[in-house]
Amino acid sequence: MKAKILWTCAAVVVFFYFVILYMPASQIIYAQSLPKNINIYGVSGTIWEGKAQAMVIDGIPITNVQWDIAGLPLLIGSLSADITGGNLRDPNDVSFKGSVSVSAFSPEQINSDDFLLFLPVDRILANIQLPLPVDAGGRFRVRLDAFSFGPDCNRMAGHGDWLNATVAGTQGPIDFGNYSAQLSCEGKDIGITVKEPNKLGLSLQAVLSADFEQFSIDGKFKPEDDLPDEVHQAAEIFGKPDKDGYISFSL
Template sequence: MKLKISWILGAVIAFIVFAVVYMPAIQVVGRVNLPKNIAFSSVEGTLFQGSAQTVIVNGLPINNVKWQLNPFYMLIGKLHLELKAGNLRDKNEIAFNGPISTGLFDQSQISTEQFTVYLPVDRVLAQVRLPLPVNAGGRFKVQLDELHFGPTCHALSGKGDWLNATVAGTQGPIDFGSYSAKLRCQGDDIAIEVSEPNLLGLSMDAVVAPNLKKVQVTGKFKPDASLPDEVHQASRIFGKPDQSGYISIKL
């Protein structure tokens, strides 16, 4: 009798496991109350290995999203996904690749290592409240060596690049080259440290609140002589150059 019960329990557990593993992802997405700022379209595959043609987050479309969910992490109360999205070669697309971990029952905190993301500059700036309006182009590339975040910054190390930076000028886009930055936590906020060399002669430290609603910037810059006159003229908005030709920034 005990042997029969064991076989029955084993069969029930096996059925539940297979049902979850092969559950169509669209069935789960259709029944979950997603936040209002997140929407899925054309979901295919299973809960553990699937894809979505488009995921919209805060009005930003992310195309060709694919995921793999590791079931073993669920045994210790975590979700661990390998994510891939977008086209890394398309400058107009959001693209990323790497692992994400969060809680099985509480997704307020996330962590990752060796995660790479590409973001169109114009779309990112549209989400940030800047002290001055900026019409800029190019692409942000972020390489996260380590991140523990939510709802504030707990640990962060990595590098950010502004590739093929352009800013709208009176005669058309102005090429500002590329810029590199180091990423870290500054208390609860995210800090971005930019160093020379670059065409703007820019070195600065920017601190961004987790909700992107507050930005503080301190630093200095000295535009390269090769940049158009309108850049040098516009730089005087920030004040007069010092004896070394640098203009201070404090926003």
């Protein structure tokens, strides 16, 4: 009798194991009430290893999103997954790859120790309220070596780059080269530090609120002499240069 009960229990456990193992991702994801700014299309595979043909977040599309969830961390109440999206080689794609984890004890907090993100500049600027209109091109690259975020900036170590930066000029796009920034937590907010060398002679310290709605910037710049005259003329809007030729600004 005891043996029959044990075999029955074992069979039930195995049954539910395979039900969970092969549970279609579409049944879980489409049953959820997603935020209004997020839409997911073409979900396939299982909840553990699946993909979506596309996601749209705040009007920005991301194609070919894939995930692979590790089972072992679940035993300690942590959801850990390797995720990829977009095409890293396509400059017009929002793309990413890396590992992320979320603890059951702080589900609003996302953690990662290795994450790479590419963002087309024109798409991102189109969704940001700037004090001055900017028609810019190129690609943002963000590499995070340590990251813990939500709802505040708890830990951040990494850097960001503006690759092949261009800004529309009267005679066509103006090449501004590349820019690099160090990323860190500034209290509960995000700190961004840019240093020379770069074509604009730009250095700045920026603080972006954790909800991405407010920012402050303090910096200075001195455009290189070989940049077009219209760049030097536009620089005068920010004020007169100091004795070393730098123009200071705050936003």
